[in-house]
Amino acid sequence: MGVSFTYSPDFGVKITVGLPKHVGREAGFEICDAIDALVREQLEGKEERRRATRASCPEPTEEALPAVAEPEAEENAEPRPAEWPSVGVVTASEIVAFWNIGKSSFRQRVRDGVFSGAISCPDRAPNAPKVWDAATVGRELAAAGYVRRGF
Incomplete structure (x- = not known):
């Protein structure tokens, strides 16, 4: 059980x-x-x-109510840009942080040919995360109907 x-x-x-x-x-x-x-x-x-x-308990007065706490930023959270970058490269983690798609779903759609594959960067370490062209993958995600997180 x-x-x-x-x-x-x-x-x-x-x-x-x-x-x-x-x-x-x-x-x-x-x-x-x-x-x-x-x-x-x-x-x-x-x-x-x-x-x-x-x-x-008596009803609290306005002065007795605690102040609203500001949400704390997570220490390990990657900063997300205000806008999707039009130039440069992004990792799968940055893609899923910005777009409403999961990492495994994104990778599966890359394997299926829905989205373009990672670009090769000869100067990157072999164990570094794969990267995609930000402009290309952004257009492909938008064309496939995916939206930015939080919107």
Whole structure:
């Protein structure tokens, strides 16, 4: 048996329960119903505790509210240019940071011939990341319907 969860800011928490093979369909439904009841009970208890806490606390005044914190920049995040470069070369990491496409999807489309391949740079180290012409790959991504992240 395995239990896991994932979190999405848009959706919330998703819990996945994997039962062993020998557990039949009807038993699985019963277990699912029991888990549903347990989760509902836990959530209702939390909601009641939250209401009780709010009722005992006075409403905060405008001055007592904490200041809104500015989002901190991630230390390892690569800086993203304001505009897509029209000259130069970019790596696959820079492409996926700027365009709404995943790295594996981009590489697959390069293999399929949808996007042009990496350019060869004889002066780059053999273990350096592959690079693409920024203008060419930008035109190809836009023509294929991909948009910039955040827009």
